[in-house]
Amino acid sequence: MFYHKYRPQFFKEVIGQEIVVKVLKNFLKKDKPPHAYLFAGERGTGKTSVARIYAKALNCLNRIDGEPCGKCRICNLFEENKFLDLIEIDAASYRKIEDVRNIQEHIGFKPIQGRYKVFIIDESHSLTEEASNALLKTLEEPPLHAIFILATTEPDRILSTIHSRVQRLDFKRIGAPQIVEKLKFISAKEGFEADDESLYLIAEEANGSLRDAETLFERIVLALDKGQKLTEDFVAEFLGYLSLNRVLDFLEIIAKDDLKKSLDFVLRIYSEGYDLELFLKKILKVLRQLLLVKINPDYLKHLNSENPKEIIKRIEKLAEDLEISKIKKLNNLFFEASLNLKKDPPLPLFPIELAIFQYFE
Numbered sequence: 001m002f003y004h005k006y007r008p009q010f011f012k013e014v015i016g017q018e019i020v021v022k023v024l025k026n027f028l029k030k031d032k033p034p035h036a037y038l039f040a041g042e043r044g045t046g047k048t049s050v051a052r053i054y055a056k057a058l059n060c061l062n063r064i065d066g067e068p069c070g071k072c073r074i075c076n077l078f079e080e081n082k083f084l085d086l087i088e089i090d091a092a093s094y095r096k097i098e099d100v101r102n103i104q105e106h107i108g109f110k111p112i113q114g115r116y117k118v119f120i121i122d123e124s125h126s127l128t129e130e131a132s133n134a135l136l137k138t139l140e141e142p143p144l145h146a147i148f149i150l151a152t153t154e155p156d157r158i159l160s161t162i163h164s165r166v167q168r169l170d171f172k173r174i175g176a177p178q179i180v181e182k183l184k185f186i187s188a189k190e191g192f193e194a195d196d197e198s199l200y201l202i203a204e205e206a207n208g209s210l211r212d213a214e215t216l217f218e219r220i221v222l223a224l225d226k227g228q229k230l231t232e233d234f235v236a237e238f239l240g241y242l243s244l245n246r247v248l249d250f251l252e253i254i255a256k257d258d259l260k261k262s263l264d265f266v267l268r269i270y271s272e273g274y275d276l277e278l279f280l281k282k283i284l285k286v287l288r289q290l291l292l293v294k295i296n297p298d299y300l301k302h303l304n305s306e307n308p309k310e311i312i313k314r315i316e317k318l319a320e321d322l323e324i325s326k327i328k329k330l331n332n333l334f335f336e337a338s339l340n341l342k343k344d345p346p347l348p349l350f351p352i353e354l355a356i357f358q359y360f361e
Helices: 018-028 046-059 071-080 096-106 130-140 176-190 194-205 210-222 233-240 242-257 259-271 276-295 299-304 307-319 322-342 350-359
Strands: 036-041 085-088 117-122 146-152 169-172
Touching: 018 046, 018 169, 036 046, 036 242, 046 085, 046 146, 085 096, 085 242, 096 117, 096 130, 096 299, 176 194, 176 210, 194 210, 194 233, 194 242, 210 233, 233 242, 233 307, 242 259, 242 276, 242 299, 242 307, 259 350, 276 307, 276 322, 276 350, 307 350, 322 350
Parallel strands: 036 146, 036 169, 085 117, 117 146
Antiparallel strands: none
8 A cells, every 4th residue: 555655664754744853853952852752633644653763863873963863773673663662552442441451561561672772552442441541540650662653633622741851842833835745756756657746635535644645545556457547537427526627617607797608507517417515615715715805915925835837827817807896796696505405406517507697687
């Protein structure tokens, strides 16, 4: 799987978590690094990967500027998944007090291969209250050779008493351009072509999760024919909704005051089997962007960081062609259409067609 195959092995390969990496490297400079950490953030943002790199760096025999050397005996054991002093626990499955007591029984034993015995507890918010209280006692007075890293997507469910005994590091969602760069790297390594628009569409679907993006990317690539280039239209068809380019095509027809072509467009996408709710959702997203560009031209800088240049040019042109009153009217009409569509109308196209008719009145 791409996610496992291209998982970062060094801090320098970690994407989008510069502050977290900097803090951890500073901890590594201390003779006695903190014994417990809480890695908080949404799924797929690199919590477990960074925890593994930190565990490797803590035990590396020839660490260089906070980076594990990648060549020593310890680093080789990590790469071969044979380092016995790294214990990874999925708290979603092992969440009871008996499981924590099992950790307590083993924590007293000194490391077998390295300097530190590192416990990574994923989904740590899933621990029962009894298990959390038992873990708290362990965190209060751990042996010097034990390091705990709790990873969670729901830090608010972690006991406040545990919060007070750990170093909390927050992992942010990863930006679309950073995800796209990683996907470009993978496509180059795997030997196939992909245009920027297709990769941005995957990044948008992943919603800040690099792992989700890599997993989705692999699924889509498996559907390609040999030698076929990955395009935005192919990704959109795979996902079952219109590409952003086609949504912009529709709004450009509207901007030209062409009622017939507007109705023909929605009839065509309906006959092609596209999800009308997702179509309206994308329209509303673009209309919001147009409003923000009209109110604050600096908003284009944000859009530049999330979209290919060609898309930005089209959004900028639409903002010039549509008056703010028309954008507001379109937003209200299509928002109402989306609500009506959710009511399962007998004629699915009618809420959208009605919105178009009312706009051109």
